[in-house]
Amino acid sequence: MISMSDISTIAHDTAINRIHKQNLERIITETTTDSEGNEAVRITIVITPEAIKNITGDQALDIIADIQSAFQYKNDDRFPIIEYATEKEIESDKYDQEKDSEEDLA
Numbered sequence: 001m002i003s004m005s006d007i008s009t010i011a012h013d014t015a016i017n018r019i020h021k022q023n024l025e026r027i028i029t030e031t032t033t034d035s036e037g038n039e040a041v042r043i044t045i046v047i048t049p050e051a052i053k054n055i056t057g058d059q060a061l062d063i064i065a066d067i068q069s070a071f072q073y074k075n076d077d078r079f080p081i082i083e084y085a086t087e088k089e090i091e092s093d094k095y096d097q098e099k100d101s102e103e104d105l106a
Contacts, residue, residue: 002076004029004041011043011082014066018059023051025087032081040079043067049086060084 002010011027028044045063047055064082071080085093 001078002071002074004031006074007041007043007080010070011045011063011067014063014070015045018063018066019047019051019055023047023054028090034079034081038079040081042081042083044090045082045084046090047084047086049088052086055084 007029008027011029012024015024015027025046025048028042028046030042032040032042034040064080067080067082071078
């Protein structure tokens with residue numbers, strides 16, 4: 001099983017190779033489960049706002065394929081769930097999640 005640190009490195013290096021450093025803010029990794037309840041890894045590639053217009057669909061798909069290949073090469077059976085977001089979207093999601101949690105407690 002690949003360590004979370006190594007997964008971050010794989011995702012970071014792959015993203016820089018495909019979309020260039022100036023389009024990348026950071027990588028967020030966390031363990032999760034897939035739709036069937038199996039262990040998976042969520043990888044969020046945090047991109048700059050300008051990257052939205054600079055990144056092609058082919059580049060985004062190539063990153064996904066490269067990361068999946070790395071998992072297979074390392075014999076890691078977990079499914080990598082890969083998503084793209086800007087810092088603004090992540091902050092908005094955090095706010096929405098906190099608000100939802102507060103509403104659940106009410």
